[in-house]
Amino acid sequence: MKIIVFVGPTLPAEDIAACGDIAWLPPVAQGDVYRAAQRRQRAIGIIDGYFSGAPSVWHKEILWAISQDIPVFGSASMGALRAAELHTFGMRGIGRIFEAFRDGELEDDDEVAVVHGPAELGHVQASEAMVNIRATLARAAKEGVLSKSSRDALEAFGKSMFFPQRCWDALLEGAATLGVAEPERAALSAWLPGGRVDQKRADALEMLAAMREAPHESNGTPPKFNFEWTHFWDEFMRRFEAGHENPGASTRQPVVEELRLEGPEAYARVEAMALLRRVAVTGAAPMALPPAAKSLRATLTDIRTRLGLFTRADLDCWMARNDLDAVSMERLVADEAGLAVLRDLSSGALEPFLIDELRLTGAFERLAERAREKSDVLAARFAGSAGAPSGSQALALRLWYFERRLGRPPPDDVEDFARRLGFADAADFDAALLRERLYLDEQRGDKTP
Incomplete structure (x- = not known):
């Protein structure tokens, strides 16, 4: 710290x-x-x-x-x-x-x-602060350089000026019109180089x-207020977290990409703990309105697809086996929809918490080493950039990834799948697949572009 x-x-x-x-x-x-x-x-x-x-x-x-x-x-x-x-x-x-x-x-x-x-120029100052003018004039009066009336006149004149125009030259030029006697003006001008007070400094x-x-460690004293988590604060957090500059950001993204490519189950486990970590660090979860009916229907469809509950009979039997009635099932769906909203609201700020969770589970070193190897391979053969896959190439990459890597058919909505894995969109997902395939082909000695 x-x-x-x-x-x-x-x-x-x-x-x-x-x-x-x-x-x-x-x-x-x-x-x-x-x-x-x-x-x-x-x-x-x-x-x-x-x-x-x-x-x-x-x-x-x-x-x-x-x-x-x-x-x-x-x-x-x-x-x-x-x-x-x-x-x-x-x-x-x-x-x-x-x-x-x-x-x-x-x-x-x-x-x-x-x-x-x-x-770039050291924030060089081009005007004088009024607080410095006040402190300097007070010292000049105390040391007998100015009379009290002259001090008051110059102070009022300085305050009347627009702040970018405040400087000692302008004050001295205006001193004559304020009734400050010439000997006092001359004395102030000669005194200023050594007498000026920089109160701000x-x-x-x-x-x-x-x-x-100040003590290095906190004394644990609670703040004198309760911090209120509002929608305005929520919007503020999302705006500034999404644009958060961090020296480690350039090394984080490839490591998190490696995690995402391991598939939705592996990513979801780490994501859940990262979300919990973010809530613990920031003090509260992002606020959101209750899920809309359309969102609840989509969430129920996703649950049924995930669990293979394709008929009403399948769903009813599953609910019975899991001790769920209609009311508790609605609550479960609403909770799952709320979690999806939390993921979406946190997406721009989750990477540092994902990284911390990977460190604590021991997976960070493995994924970071693989990311470095991949970067070296792409840099050596493709000058660091593999480009963007074409339409047919993207389709072939998706089939390879879902059928060969994950052992499942491609989803109907690849865009939604990509976003659930934390990718910006389907194009971002496709670009990651291309980098992965080129890396693996290079490792196997397959030189086909």
Whole structure:
């Protein structure tokens, strides 16, 4: 586990590096805290975040991280705003800016907003934050550089400016029209290079120190709230899990493909435990409306096909043998339909949980080695890509897979079969079959393309 901090223009990279073993990411946007919390970090810190150009970090994803017993700290900029809003729920605010927002001395987001360059240029700052202007003017007045009236006039002028236009040059140019005497203007200009206060930087460094000093292990204290699982949260999870960037993702997919090709029974056993693992980790199952009548009919048909109950008499005898009456049979079908919905809702986020289950069952090493061998074979003979099978080739591959590999006739709905195995669609399934067949042919020495 690591300490993760979202930071941009407030701190340069060298300041963060000097603070020790802290990993930093670009300014936070919506979904970033949720993804970081999924990786079970030691602590998450928010300094900078997007106010425009990307959706801002959502309060609820911070609450979810806290509910997962991950400390979340905030300071200086976006972090101070969110901490002021969520400190009663357990988010840990650090620094004077946080305290000013918490206590109602400051209210507007533009107090911390700045314009900055892209990440490639180090998020170089192109405007001054109002909180820094306030702190600098207060220090200048305390040190006798400005009178109280001049300080108040400059502060009000800075606040009246649109935040991208705030800078010391603009303030000094406007000082004459505000009635600030020329000697004071000259004194302030000469004092600024050494006297300017970067309150955001000071607060951010204080937060990093607090995060380093925080206990490594959780104290087990429950959060100060009950996390409510809503449809909005459910939609949020699916959206950001499906696009979840993970350094191990490129190695996971081939391993899971090997599992899927072993057939529906092998995949279903691992999938069931992976679904349970996901529910345990995230705290609840995805929400869904009760299955519709059409879904219930399709589920009953699938159960009858799976068990060979092709006549009503077969079904009635099976129900009697399994101690099921009409009511309990309806419940069983509804439960099975609900499980199918759960699989569909979780499909975009299930791979890491499938991988963990394979590790614990001892199958991961075997499947990973086979995936590596297959990748090497395809890279050597087909430059890493076997292409997509044609229509007739796809049909031949399906017949080979179902009749020779699984010992069963092809299903009527291959698209549905593929999706049940976790493939995106029938074309994705066919491409996996082609890779498998080419690999096996190469292993046997069959060079027929």
